[in-house]
Amino acid sequence: MSSMAPIGVFDSGIGGTTVVKELMKSLPNEKIVYFGDTARVPYGNKSKETIIMYSRQIADFLISQGVKAIVIACNTASALALETLRHELKVPIIGVVKPGAKAAAEATENNRIGVIATRATINSGIYEEFLHKTDPKIKIFKKACPLFVPLVEEGWISDDITRQIIHRYLDELLEKDIDALILGCTHYPLLAEEIAKVAGKKIKLVNPAFECAREFRYMLEENDLLCEEKQDPVHEFYVSDGPRAFAELAGSFLGEGIVGPDEVKIRNFEQR
Amino acid sequence: MSSMAPIGVFDSGIGGTTVVKELMKSLPNEKIVYFGDTARVPYGNKSKETIIMYSRQIADFLISQGVKAIVIACNTASALALETLRHELKVPIIGVVKPGAKAAAEATENNRIGVIATRATINSGIYEEFLHKTDPKIKIFKKACPLFVPLVEEGWISDDITRQIIHRYLDELLEKDIDALILGCTHYPLLAEEIAKVAGKKIKLVNPAFECAREFRYMLEENDLLCEEKQDPVHEFYVSDGPRAFAELAGSFLGEGIVGPDEVKIRNFEQR
Numbered sequence: 001m002s003s004m005a006p007i008g009v010f011d012s013g014i015g016g017t018t019v020v021k022e023l024m025k026s027l028p029n030e031k032i033v034y035f036g037d038t039a040r041v042p043y044g045n046k047s048k049e050t051i052i053m054y055s056r057q058i059a060d061f062l063i064s065q066g067v068k069a070i071v072i073a074c075n076t077a078s079a080l081a082l083e084t085l086r087h088e089l090k091v092p093i094i095g096v097v098k099p100g101a102k103a104a105a106e107a108t109e110n111n112r113i114g115v116i117a118t119r120a121t122i123n124s125g126i127y128e129e130f131l132h133k134t135d136p137k138i139k140i141f142k143k144a145c146p147l148f149v150p151l152v153e154e155g156w157i158s159d160d161i162t163r164q165i166i167h168r169y170l171d172e173l174l175e176k177d178i179d180a181l182i183l184g185c186t187h188y189p190l191l192a193e194e195i196a197k198v199a200g201k202k203i204k205l206v207n208p209a210f211e212c213a214r215e216f217r218y219m220l221e222e223n224d225l226l227c228e229e230k231q232d233p234v235h236e237f238y239v240s241d242g243p244r245a246f247a248e249l250a251g252s253f254l255g256e257g258i259v260g261p262d263e264v265k266i267r268n269f270e271q272r
Numbered sequence: 273m274s275s276m277a278p279i280g281v282f283d284s285g286i287g288g289t290t291v292v293k294e295l296m297k298s299l300p301n302e303k304i305v306y307f308g309d310t311a312r313v314p315y316g317n318k319s320k321e322t323i324i325m326y327s328r329q330i331a332d333f334l335i336s337q338g339v340k341a342i343v344i345a346c347n348t349a350s351a352l353a354l355e356t357l358r359h360e361l362k363v364p365i366i367g368v369v370k371p372g373a374k375a376a377a378e379a380t381e382n383n384r385i386g387v388i389a390t391r392a393t394i395n396s397g398i399y400e401e402f403l404h405k406t407d408p409k410i411k412i413f414k415k416a417c418p419l420f421v422p423l424v425e426e427g428w429i430s431d432d433i434t435r436q437i438i439h440r441y442l443d444e445l446l447e448k449d450i451d452a453l454i455l456g457c458t459h460y461p462l463l464a465e466e467i468a469k470v471a472g473k474k475i476k477l478v479n480p481a482f483e484c485a486r487e488f489r490y491m492l493e494e495n496d497l498l499c500e501e502k503q504d505p506v507h508e509f510y511v512s513d514g515p516r517a518f519a520e521l522a523g524s525f526l527g528e529g530i531v532g533p534d535e536v537k538i539r540n541f542e543q544r
Binding site for chain 2: 038039040045046047049050146147149150151153154161164165168240241242245
């Protein structure tokens with residue numbers, strides 16, 4: 001496999017573009033092939049079996065596009081499908097959960113960590129598993145926040161109703177004296193500012209995307225797959241449904257000026 | 273086709289059970305085979321092409337189960353896939369949109385009707401089309417309410433936050449002096465009590481499920497397919513993902529005591 005091959009990134013929909021943003025910063029020479037499964041989004045309330053099936057189909061597609069390594073940008077798919085795919089695939093693959101757990105374990109001082117995520121990620125118990133491997137003394141307090149994704153997709157970010165919903169979900173965690181909070185779903189960093197207001201200054205918000213981009217860089221280096229050549233790659237975006245809506249939302253996720261619309265090629269992916 | 277054959281009902285997920293409830297009342301002898309596409313739910317933000325593809329797969333499955341006629345209980349699929357399926361299938365098929373429009377046209381006195389639904393249903397313009405066919409003088413005011421479905425699924429029904437969100441979505445419609453409001457998504461009748469509080473007594477809430485069950489009865493009679501034999505049918509429920517979660521939620525949708533858990537057979541549907 002050549003280090004000039006692109007890297008594959010996938011997510012259940014648009015949220016994984018928050019991970020793309022970090023990858024672009026930490027790996028500016030790498031060409032990204034992104035797949036968002038917008039025809040079957042969201043994954044957060046679906047079963048392990050179904051999420052593995054969907055993730056396998058997408059990984060097959062990315063490999064057919066010649067990627068040298070894969071990032072699962074979706075917390076839910078990382079939680080439920082990464083181990084299976086790691087055994088099946090011939091290219092290195094990484095998820096966001098383990099890096100997120102590692103970053104949180106480094107951030108906490110009192111060993112009391114909160115985790116917010118989709119219902120499927122919370123129920124999987126995967127964050128506890130990784131946090132306890134790092135340090136068995138860590139106490140974990142978790143909460144599923146199913147309304148955060150639709151609120152972000154509705155664009156109600158800096159909004160009084162959103163603040164009330166953040167309070168509703170977070171108040172019980174905040175009573176537990178946590179000092180770090182994992183934003184365990186790719187949509188949640190878009191609410192970080194409002195979550196920070198509710199959580200207060202004492203609590204560090206952990207975005208797994210940062211640490212994931214750093215670990216992915218190590219993984220490429222270790223496998224002699226890091227692209228050393230200076231280039232300005234044109235990224236490719238694929239979705240399984242609604243390319244136009246995706247293009248519109250992707251702008252707000254990636255931040256303006258990072259990817260101009262003519263650099264984003266979005267095509268419909270035939271369902272297989 | 274025998275009148276003893278079951279009727280097929282499908283929805284993107286759990287919401288269509290509000291239609292099942294009306295069918296059970298108006299057609300107590302009919303056996304129902306229900307399919308909820310929980311592996312790909314929700315349909316409300318997806319494209320016409322994708323919704324037709326999914327609806328076709330489900331109709332094929334229901335026909336393989338021997339159904340004599342089909343009800344599309346999902347407003348979004350009724351709006352976007354009914355016409356295509358009607359031409360392709362050999363069994364009669366009905367959706368909820370046309371009956372809903374008819375009921376609203378009967379309910380209004382000032383010819384000013386509001387429609388709330390998913391984004392896909394609203395953008396399809398289908399309610400206007402049917403309402404204007406009934407009476408070209410009717411004025412229609414519409415609003416997509418994407419947060420209502422996740423609020424219902426979160427169980428936040430009689431809730432202060434939900435009331436604020438209802439206000440946010442409905443206030444602009446209420447200024448238009450409407451006297452009828454179509455609940456154009458199968459989840460919305462579960463919010464009817466709270467919507468009524470915000471809308472006030474002057475506005476009649478129209479649940480398309482009532483009228484749909486009545487029209488479906490006519491359709492069966494016209495086609496000599498009505499089951500005249502008195503029986504206590506055991507209904508079958510199929511889902512594409514998460515049968516246990518479906519069984520739990522279905523209770524609150526169908527109302528307790530209507531279908532006991534041992535009467536609900538839920539099986540996983542192999543994705544095709």
